[in-house]
Amino acid sequence: MSNWSSDPEVDEMVEExxxxxxxEIQYNYTHQDVPSAPIFRRVHINRDREEGHTRLWNDYFSENPTYNHRMFRRRFRMNKPLFIRIxxxxxNGVSYFRQRRxxxxxxxxxxxxxxxxxxxxxAYRCSADAMDEYQRLAETTAHKCLEKFVE
Known part of the structure; x- marks a missing residue:
């Protein structure tokens, strides 16, 4: 097998x-100019979403709800069957409203x-910020949130 170059000077230049x-690759690998950014992990805040759903269901939609039909209509400005239909x-029609993981x-x-x-x-013409505490539902149920808007 023959060498691609017979000129030792060219071989030396290529090797150099x-x-x-x-x-240069080794230097760049061991001497990084920009230090890597620290990784910040988000802290999980347990908002008891499942418990919130259960409390909401028990307060308004179970067979023996905490709040009767009249109170439901007063708070949500519609009857319960209409609300459930909505x-x-x-x-079924808007993917955002489906529960996901x-x-x-x-x-x-x-x-x-x-x-x-x-x-x-x-119904109460309030912002999403006003409803933030309500959506957590771990500390409160819908009636507590709405009491500040009703009456």
Whole structure:
């Protein structure tokens, strides 16, 4: 097998260039100019979304709810069958309102929780910020949130 170059001077130049490139790569690898950014992990805040859904269901939609039909109508400005029909229609038609798992596998808010907050925002003309505490539903149920808007 013959050498591609018979000129020792060319061989030396190529070898020197390869050594320079390898040396530069090694230097850049061991001497990074920009320090890597620290990785910040987000802290998980357990908002008891499942418990919030259960409390909401028990307060308004179970067979023996905490609040009767009259109180429901007063708070949500519609009767319960209409409200449930709206929730079902929205859940089936708009993907945002379907309950999904987040990137960590935890369940998000239920369709009932999302629709409840949205309908309250429309009924009482309040901003999403005012409903933020309500959507958590771990500390409060819908009646506590709405009491500040009713009466």
């Amino acid at each position: 260039e390869v050594d320079n490139i390898v040396g 929730v079902n229609t929205i859940e 987040d990137a960590t596998g935890r369940l998000g808010l239920s369709a009932l929780q999302k629709c409840m907050a949205t309908i309250c925002m429309m």
